Amino acid sequence: MTEIDFYELLEVERTADDKVIKSSYRRLAMQFHPDKNPGNHEAEAKFKAISEAYDCLKDPQKRAAYDRFGHAAFRQGGAGAGQQQGFEGFSDIFESVFGDFMGGGRQQRGGPRRGADLRYDVTISLEDAFHGKTETVVIDVAANCELCEGTGAKPGTSARTCQTCAGHGKVRAQQGFFVIERACPTCHGAGQVIADPCPGCRGEGRVDKEKTLEVKIPAGVDEGTRIRITGEGEAGGRGAPAGDLYIFLHVKRHAIFERDGTNLAARCPISFTTAALGGEIEVPNLDGEVITVKIPIGIQSGKQLRHRGSGMPVLNGRGRGDLVLEIAVETPTKLSARQKELLQQFRETETGEECPASTGFFDKLKGMFGE
Structure with a gap:
């Protein structure tokens, strides 16, 4: 008789954790459940096989035994047979050593x-x-x-109480080196029939x-x-x-605001005249409040302005985060003849001190080439 690997049956890797194994078992159990496949004997056999595989792999002791000996761990006379049986199984060893320390006593298992x-x-x-x-x-x-x-x-x-397991929902069987505890075949672990x-x-x-x-x-x-x-x-x-x-x-994602913890952030474009002369802008917030933000004279693109207490509410707490506006100075692309004339007049009066960053940049370039 060919014995299919339990991990292969449950379609998981051997390194899969308990959560992955449980999730895969539930998916397969729903797929092959006899109620969903009436009269399909292959589906019924598959359902029993994956249930047996999950019954083994969900138990840390059984899984450890299976990983070491495979199916032979659960056959009479299998790997390890003939060695002295000082305890009934790994669970008995653990309870014998740590039972009193952890509060003692074997707990009732099985049942719904x-x-x-x-x-x-x-x-x-x-x-x-x-x-x-x-x-x-x-x-x-x-x-x-x-x-x-x-x-x-x-x-x-x-x-009524299951006579096979006396209501415990599990039965024990000697199989080689191990005493294996399985779900009762009569009540399927419920303890009742x-x-x-x-x-x-x-x-x-x-x-x-x-x-x-x-x-x-x-x-x-x-x-x-x-x-x-x-x-x-x-x-x-x-x-x-x-x-x-x-x-x-x-x-x-929001069209304007981005969230950073309890803070709200937004990119805020302003005209170059507002950036140069300063002023005020109005920013509608998520709560419907219109916030007035003061723009300092000469502000540059990338500068951040913070408005305290206008961000997101603190979850299950009090207060709010901040609203952070990142300034982006917009250069006009459409100018009237009069506007161009005024800007030309402004350029003719420039001394270089109005924009020290750009003046300094070009001075450094000239210095590199010895000009």
Whole structure:
């Protein structure tokens, strides 16, 4: 019988972390689940194979054994057989050495598992990030079956304790050097057996459902901000607690403003006359306020002017960042005859002291060539 590598079954690298392995398993399990492939024996066999692979790789001790010995680690008489069995397995070794120190005692394992967490991505504008908003999200989620109230049993009946594992959800078997703990083959880890399954959910206790939620997005959120909504993930199996829903926020680029932490930055073009003579300009901000900014005489392109307290709100805090304007002096491209005449008159009165940077630059060039 050909034994397919567990990592290959789950379509992950051998160096994959627990999160990647879990994500790949969930994707494949949904693809090959018998309920989605009725009558397809190949899909059913694939589902069982990937479930066995995940059952091994999700457990650090089992995964370590598999990485070292492969499938032989789980066969009677496999690698390491004949060596002295001082403990029942790696978990027993850990509990024997560290159990008392960590609080002692073997914990009850098995039973219905908590529902999976879900992720939902929301894209908002910079204005929404500034003011905050309430976003309506619609998600497809595995929710508790209303007919059986999540128990998986037909109304009027109840589940009974699994006789194979005595309700623990796991069984142990001696396999070579190791004593391996696996999900009970009878109850599949639930610890209970349903003799008369609910017709609404086929004994799963959960059904696919579309759920609409109102999510409050606070003012001051940024790209990548995560909002956790407790208990709005997938329902747990047969009455177990639900997982959580995580909202990941993405902020669209703004046509004018850029964000730098709690500061807002913008490139602000001004006329060359305003730059030369100074003055005031009015800048509309994200909150609708029109900010008056004083322009000092002789300001140059690239100079930054800061207006305190006019930036983004501090998330879950008080105050705001600053508004930073980077000045860009604009040279006129369309001049009337009168404007050209006035500029010509100005040029005739120039002494070189009006623009010391440009005068100094050309003087340095002349010095390089000995002029």
